[in-house]
Structures are given as C-alpha cells and as structure tokens.
Amino acid sequence: MNQGEQVRYYYRFSPGKRLLHATLFSTFLGLALTGLTLRFSYAAWASGFAHAVGGFGAILFFHKAFGVLLTAAFLFHVGNIFRQVFVKRKFGMLWGPESLVPQPKDLAQMGAHFRWFFGLGPKPKFDRFAYWEKFDYWAVFWGMGVIGLSGYSMWFAPFVARFVPGSWFNVALLLHGDEALLAVWFIFTIHFFNTHLRPGSFPMDKVIFTGRQTETELAEKHPEEYERLVEQGKLESFRAGEPQRWFVTFGMVVGFAAIATGFILLLLTLFSFRR
Amino acid sequence: MNAWQRCVGVSVVVFLLTSVCWAQGSGSLQDSACLGCHGQSGFVDEQGHSLRVDPKEFSSSIHGALGCQTCHSDVTEFPHKLPVKKVACGACHSTESSDVNDSVHEAVMKSASSPACLKCHGNPHSIVSVHDSRSPVYALNLPRTCGTCHGNPELAKKYGLPNVYALYIDSIHGFALTRDGLLVAATCTSCHGAHKILGPKDPNSKVFRMNVPATCGSCHAGIEAKYLMGAHGKALKAGASEAPVCTSCHTAHSIESVRTAAWQLKTTAKCGSCHAGRAETYHDTFHGQVTTLGFVVTARCWSCHEAHEILPASDPRSSIAPANLAKTCGNCHGEVTRSFTSYDPHANHRDRTHYPGLYYTARFMNFLMLAVFTFFGLHTILWFIRSMVERRKSGGKGEETASD
Numbered sequence: 001m002n003q004g005e006q007v008r009y010y011y012r013f014s015p016g017k018r019l020l021h022a023t024l025f026s027t028f029l030g031l032a033l034t035g036l037t038l039r040f041s042y043a044a045w046a047s048g049f050a051h052a053v054g055g056f057g058a059i060l061f062f063h064k065a066f067g068v069l070l071t072a073a074f075l076f077h078v079g080n081i082f083r084q085v086f087v088k089r090k091f092g093m094l095w096g097p098e099s100l101v102p103q104p105k106d107l108a109q110m111g112a113h114f115r116w117f118f119g120l121g122p123k124p125k126f127d128r129f130a131y132w133e134k135f136d137y138w139a140v141f142w143g144m145g146v147i148g149l150s151g152y153s154m155w156f157a158p159f160v161a162r163f164v165p166g167s168w169f170n171v172a173l174l175l176h177g178d179e180a181l182l183a184v185w186f187i188f189t190i191h192f193f194n195t196h197l198r199p200g201s202f203p204m205d206k207v208i209f210t211g212r213q214t215e216t217e218l219a220e221k222h223p224e225e226y227e228r229l230v231e232q233g234k235l236e237s238f239r240a241g242e243p244q245r246w247f248v249t250f251g252m253v254v255g256f257a258a259i260a261t262g263f264i265l266l267l268l269t270l271f272s273f274r275r
Numbered sequence: 276m277n278a279w280q281r282c283v284g285v286s287v288v289v290f291l292l293t294s295v296c297w298a299q300g301s302g303s304l305q306d307s308a309c310l311g312c313h314g315q316s317g318f319v320d321e322q323g324h325s326l327r328v329d330p331k332e333f334s335s336s337i338h339g340a341l342g343c344q345t346c347h348s349d350v351t352e353f354p355h356k357l358p359v360k361k362v363a364c365g366a367c368h369s370t371e372s373s374d375v376n377d378s379v380h381e382a383v384m385k386s387a388s389s390p391a392c393l394k395c396h397g398n399p400h401s402i403v404s405v406h407d408s409r410s411p412v413y414a415l416n417l418p419r420t421c422g423t424c425h426g427n428p429e430l431a432k433k434y435g436l437p438n439v440y441a442l443y444i445d446s447i448h449g450f451a452l453t454r455d456g457l458l459v460a461a462t463c464t465s466c467h468g469a470h471k472i473l474g475p476k477d478p479n480s481k482v483f484r485m486n487v488p489a490t491c492g493s494c495h496a497g498i499e500a501k502y503l504m505g506a507h508g509k510a511l512k513a514g515a516s517e518a519p520v521c522t523s524c525h526t527a528h529s530i531e532s533v534r535t536a537a538w539q540l541k542t543t544a545k546c547g548s549c550h551a552g553r554a555e556t557y558h559d560t561f562h563g564q565v566t567t568l569g570f571v572v573t574a575r576c577w578s579c580h581e582a583h584e585i586l587p588a589s590d591p592r593s594s595i596a597p598a599n600l601a602k603t604c605g606n607c608h609g610e611v612t613r614s615f616t617s618y619d620p621h622a623n624h625r626d627r628t629h630y631p632g633l634y635y636t637a638r639f640m641n642f643l644m645l646a647v648f649t650f651f652g653l654h655t656i657l658w659f660i661r662s663m664v665e666r667r668k669s670g671g672k673g674e675e676t677a678s679d
Contacts, residue, residue, distance in 0.1 A: 041568035042558075056570035117657035119664075132654070154561070157618075158611050166618030171636050173561055174624055178640035182647065190651040198655075199662040 009212040009240040016080075021208050022254075023073040024140070029261050030066035032184045034059045036269055039177045043272035067151055074144050097127045097228060102138070106131040127224040132194050143183045150176040184269065188262040196259065204259070209251025210243040308353055309343045332401040346399075362399070364392045374470035395420055412469075415452060417462045418443055425463075442528035459494070466490050466527075482527070485511065487520040495521075501583035508583075519549065533582075536571045546576040556621040579603055579620065 013021075037046045037059055050059050084090045092098045110131045112124035129137070150172040153160045157169055196204045200221075207213045219226045229235040312318055313328045320326055333339055344350060346362045365372025375384055375391065384391040396402050397411040405412050411420040418440060424430050426440025443449045443463070451460035466482060473480035481490045488508065492499025502508040502521070510518035524545050525531075531538040543566055547554025557563040562573040577585075579595055586593035594603045600616035608615070622630050624637035 038561075038564045038568060041564040047567075047569045050568050050570070056565055056568060056572050114654075114657070117661045119661070158608050158615055161612050161615035161618075164614070166615045167622070167632065169618045170560075170622040170630070170633050174633060174636055175640065178637070178644070182640070182644050186647060186651070190648075190655060193655050193659070198658060199666055 007242065008215045009242055010215065010218050010235065010238040011211055011240045012207050012213050012218070012238075013211045015211065018208060018211050020073060020077055023069065025258050027066040027070040027073070028183075028187070029258060029265075030062060031070065032180070032265055033261070034063040034066070035177075035180055036184065036265060039181065040269060040272050042274070043268070045268050045272070064155065067148075071144075071148060074140075074148075097224065100129050100134055100137050102131070102134050106134060125223040125227075126221065127228075128222055130222075136191055136194070139183070139186065143179060146175055146179040147183070150179075181269070184265065188266040192259060192262060196255075204252065204255050206243075206248060206251050206255070209255060210248060212240040212243055306342050309350075328400045332398075335403075336401045337403055338400075362390050364390050368392075371470045378470060378472045379474050380472060394424075412464075414458045414460070414462055415456065417464060418449065418452065421463045437528070439528045442526075446528060446530045447532050448530060461494060465494070484516065484520055487522055491521045498583055501581075505581070505583055505585040506587060507585060539571045539575060540566060540569060542577065543575050550576075553621055556623045559624070560620055560622070562620060574607060574620070578606070 033049075037050050040046045050056060053059065053062075081093065085093055094101060095103065105127075109124040109126065112121060113131075115121035116123045153164070154169060154172050154176065160168075195201065195208075207217070213221070215226075226235070229238070310328065310330050313326055314330045316327055318325070318327050338346070347359060349355075349360045363372075371392075375381070380391070383394060390399070393399055395412055401409075403410045407413060408415065410416065422440035422444075425436065426438060428438055430436070431438045444453065448461040451457045452462060468481050473483075475482045475484070477483055478485070480486065488499050488502055488511065492502075503512065507519050511520060524542070533539070543554060543557065543563070547557075557576070558567055562575070565573040566575055581594050586596075588595045588597065590596060591598065593599065597616075601611055601613060604611050604616050604618075619630070622633050624630065624633045627634040
C-alpha cells in the first residue's frame with residue numbers, strides 16, 4: 001500500500017467532529033485524572049499527584065473547568081444535531097444507514113459478528129457506524145447524564161438542596177464515582193482495543209485525527225457504506241488529499257499521549273482498587 | 276503552704292539551727308575550720324575526687340546560713356574520722372524524703388552512694404531555691420534535669436521506659452518552654468508531681484487514667500469542663516475504663532498544636548481507632564476523601580461533633596442535634612436549608628436497612644459494571660483471537676489490512 005499515487009483518501013469525519021473528539025478526550029483525561037485522584041485518595045499516587053499540582057484547590061478547580069468545557073462541547077453537539085435534523089431536515093441522521101441510532105440491523109450484525117468470532121459465518125458488512133461504535137457514542141450520552149447531573153448537583157449542593165432532599169448527595173457521589181470509573185475503564189480498555197489496538201487498526205486508527213481514511217480502510221471497515229457510495233456515485237464527493245506528513249505525526253503524538261495517559265491511569269486504578 | 280508561711284517556717288528553722296550550732300560552743304567546729312581545708316582548690320581525696328566546697332557559692336546557697344555541721348553532724352573534731360556518713364536530707368525535709376521513698380524513684384533512693392536528692396537538686400553545697408534560674412529544678416531547667424535519665428536511651432531500654440525527653444521537648448509544651456520561655460508551660464512535674472511520682476497504674480498517681488483529666492485540667496480548666504460534659508467525660512466518670520482521656524487523643528508527651536494541618540489530618544484516624552465503623556463510612560464521603568488525600572479543607576470528626584463537648588444527637592445541646600444541624604453544616608456551607616441537612620455524612624452503601632436508596636444504587640452500578648465488562652471483555656477477547664487467526668491464515672494480511 002505504499003505506492004503513494006495509487007492510494008486514494010476519503011473523508012470520514014469533518015473538522016467539527018474531530019474537534020469535538022479532541023475536546024472530549026482531553027477534557028475526559030483531565031476529568032479522569034483529577035477525579036480519580038479523589039476517588040483513590042487513599043493511594044500514594046493520588047496524594048502525591050494532588051500535592052504536586054498545587055493541592056486540593058487546584059484539583060477541584062481543574063475538575064470543574066474541564067467539566068464545564070466538556071458540558072459546553074456536549075451541549076454544542078446536541079444543539080448541532082437538532083439544527084441538522086430540524087432546520088436542515090437531514091432526517092437520515094435519525095434512521096437509516098448513516099444514522100447513529102441503534103437499529104434492528106445492528107443486533108443482527110452483532111450476532112453475525114459473534115458467529116464470525118467462532119468461525120461459524122462470514123464477517124458482517126458494517127455500514128458507516130458499526131454497532132460497537134454506536135455503543136461508544138451513546139455511552140457518552142449516558143455518562144454525560146449520570147456524571148454531569150450528579151456532578152453539578154454536588155457543585156451547587158446548597159442550592160440544589162432546596163429542591164431535593166440532602167440524601168440525594170449521598171447517592172450523587174456514589175453515582176458520580178462509579179459511573180466515572182466505568183467510563184474510564186471502558187474507554188481505556190474496550191474503546192482503545194476496538195478502535196485503535198485491535199490487529200486491524202494497530203497501533204492507532206488515525207482517522208479521528210486526520211479525518212480521512214484510505215479507500216482500502218473504507219472498503220474493509222465500512223463495506224456497506226463503501227458499496228452504497230459507489231453505487232450512488234457519491235464516493236468521489238468525499239475524496240480527500242493525502243494528509244500532510246506533519247499533520248499525521250501530530251495526530252500520532254497526541255493520540256499516543258492520550259493512550260499512554262489512559263493506560264497509566266488504568267494500571268494505577270486497577271492496582272489500588274478497593275470497594 | 277503559701278509563700279509567707281513558708282518564709283516564716285524557713286526563718287524559724289534557720290534560727291533554731293544556728294542557735295543550736297552556736298550553743299554547742301567549743302565542742303563544735305567553726306565553718307572556717309572546715310573551709311580551711313575544703314575551701315582550698317585542689318583539695319582531693321585519695322582517688323583524686325575533688326572535696327572542695329566553694330565558700331562563696333555555699334554561703335549564697337539556700338543552706339548557706341546553716342553551717343557545715345547541720346548536715347555533716349558526725350564531723351565533730353579536726354581532723355575528722357573517715358568515712359563521713361551520708362547526709363540524711365530527710366532529717367529536715369521529711370515530707371519530701373518520705374514522698375520519694377513512696378515513689379517510683381524509691382530504688383534510686385536506696386542504691387545511691389550519695390544522697391539521692393542530689394540526682395535532681397545538684398551540687399549539695401550550691402542548692403538554690405526552685406525559683407532561682409540557677410537551680411536544676413527551676414522550671415526552664417527541669418526537663419533537662421529529668422532528661423539526664425529519662426532522655427538516656429540506654430536507661431530507657433534498661434527500665435523499659437519510653438525515651439520521653441525527646442518526645443516532650445518536641446511537643447507543644449516543650450516548645451512553650453524552650454522557644455517561648457514560658458514559666459507556665461507544663462514541665463515534667465506539672466503532670467507527674469515532684470517527689471511522690473507514681474506509675475500510671477497506681478490509682479493515686481496524677482497520671483492514672485481516671486486522674487488524667489484533672490491533672491491536665493489544672494491548667495486547661497475550660498477544656499476539662501467541656502470534656503466532662505461530653506460523652507467521653509461522662510463515660511469516664513461512670514467508671515468506663517476504656518473511655519478516652521486527654522492523652523488518648525493528644526498523647527502524653529508528644530502533644531502537638533491542634534492548629535497544624537499535620538495534626539488535624541491525624542485526628543480522623545485517632546477517632547477511628549475506637550469508632551472504626553463511623554470512620555469507614557466517613558471515608559466513603561467527599562469529606563473523608565479530601566481528608567484522606569491530605570488536605571484540611573473538608574469536615575473532619577470534630578468539625579461536626581466538637582472536640583471535647585461531644586454529645587449524642589439526642590441531646591438538644593449537641594452540635595448534631597437535628598435543630599442545630601443547619602448551624603453546624605452552615606459553618607462550612609453557608610446558609611443551608613433543613614433539607615440540605617438530611618445528607619448523611621456517614622451513609623453506608625452496604626446497609627440495605629438504613630440506606631435502601633444508596634444500597635440499590637450501589638448494587639445497580641455493580642451490575643452495570645459487571646454486565647458491560649463481561650459482554651465487552653468477551654467480545655474483545657474473541658475478536659482478538661479471530662483477528663489473529665485470520666492474519667495467520669492469510670500470511671500476515673487478513674481481516675483488515677489497512678493499518679499497515
């Protein structure tokens with residue numbers, strides 16, 4: 001695949017989506033780092049980190065700052081979806097092959113994927129978003145709801161307590177911490193593997209950084225989408241130039257830094273986990 | 276005995292003793308005769324030990340007016356017979372002498388070749404008042420004097436004593452004495468007494484568990500009063516020998532300032548050494564996590580429960596009585612509603628009976644965690660194996676080749 005001129009690139013993610021992912025993972029790492037420090041307060045690394053970055057005041061400040069940034073990005077994204085669907089009338093976002101909404105086909109493909117794992121059938125032909133990609137996407141929504149709501153209610157506890165009983169804050173901290181741990185562990189194991197580290201993508205799927213994939217990648221990872229685009233003659237409208245060398249390198253550096261941070265946090269939390 | 280009575284008493288004794296000496300007339304020796312030899316520098320015994328008495332020092336000492344023979348009553352002629360008898364301080368200081376004989380220092384009293392009193396009071400011929408800064412038992416000098424034995428690691432080891440001098444000198448009492456030069460700072464004798472020092476197991480001891488609050492209270496009267504009103508003080512009064520006393524939390528010798536972050540961070544562990552269950556649930560909360568992390572930002576035990584006047588929630592005077600909660604929580608959280616105070620700073624997610632909401636939330640999160648990782652764990656492992664199999668089948672290429 002190294003005969004440069006023959007490799008054709010196609011866009012998968014717009015700059016807006018890439019920026020959204022970049023904001024999401026940077027704030028997520030920041031939130032995880034500052035939040036896990038409190039969740040694992042009894043561990044030496046947590047206390048050491050907290051003191052090194054300027055104390056609990058600094059930890060709390062950055063946690064809230066990252067939280068606000070992530071919330072803003074999330075709300076912007078949701079607002080954009082509404083605009084796309086209801087203003088631009090792109091109803092294909094709600095249902096159909098291009099949609100992120102789970103559909104019966106996803107369940108069928110999941111079954112087929114498992115059969116293929118055991119060598120009992122062919123590999124299913126995924127469309128623009130495979131079922132595990134949809135799960136990753138909606139998991140963020142669930143996490144945002146659970147972690148965000150519990151987090152903000154603890155931040156503004158005296159105010160929130162005018163509307164809910166104080167015992168809610170007991171539940172809120174538990175939800176906040178456990179859901180965060182679930183999210184952190186999920187991202188740093190399952191998401192990392194499915195997207196970047198599995199043999200088909202190893203060591204990193206750069207599409208989220210460069211926004212573009214090669215024709216081979218498109219045809220192998222999203223065959224249904226590829227065939228549809230070819231059939232409809234739309235493929236060439238997604239045609240992209242070869243990503244610049246520095247841009248790929250930049251994406252690799254940022255991506256590997258994120259993956260490395262994730263793995264360090266994963267190991268630290270696994271080794272010091274206590275119920 | 277107040278100072279006036281003491282002054283009169285001492286004057287009378289001195290007057291009587293000098294009269295007695297005077298009346299002995301030619302049978303007795305004048306001090307000048309003794310000092311004829313003992314006043315000379317370089318006057319030593321056969322082993323080379325100095326036998327010199329500094330005439331100036333002696334005359335300015337508290338016993339200066341008494342003359343040599345008052346203590347060395349067996350010396351009646353010149354030159355005198357040897358050996359000269361050990362002086363019995365108790366002949367005059369009978370109370371102190373019998374007190375020491377009843378104390379933990381009894382053995383020292385019997386074993387010493389010279390009067391044991393001198394171990395603390397120093398050179399017998401230059402003993403000055405306890406209020407004189409030259410005295411080894413003057414408040415500012417006392418810890419060092421006691422420390423000659425109790426700061427000696429070998430002696431501490433031999434008698435199984437903690438090396439208390441080092442602990443004391445680095446304590447808030449030690450600092451008050453050495454750094455701030457306070458005569459009111461507690462020294463060894465403030466807590467242990469001077470002559471009748473008894474072990475902590477002796478019910479008559481000032482440091483016997485039941486007596487500790489009164490001993491500390493002799494200076495910290497206000498705190499003692501609060502302590503006695505609190506649950507710990509009440510339990511002690513009722514005879515509960517396991518009830519904590521001052522030293523249980525503050526230690527006996529290494530008492531630290533309660534204003535330092537280092538000490539405040541240790542308090543939750545101290546309370547938790549008895550209240551283990553409460554400490555555990557506290558550490559599950561935001562308050563506890565921040566404390567464990569090492570910062571004194573959030574509430575610790577006594578922020579809500581008070582340090583000394585600890586009262587159960589059922590007592591209307593208690594800081595955690597329902598009617599007072601808004602004020603107690605408000606100390607940190609500002610103005611809070613009554614509903615805010617229904618937060619439980621000791622909620623237990625393992626306790627279904629008392630915290631069903633929290634319990635079922637925790638179980639649901641456990642289930643969610645287990646379900647997600649069982650499914651995706653399996654998914655990931657199977658996918659990995661299949662990928663490797665496909666790659667091998669096609670000689671390095673297979674499944675998806677795009678990553679190359």
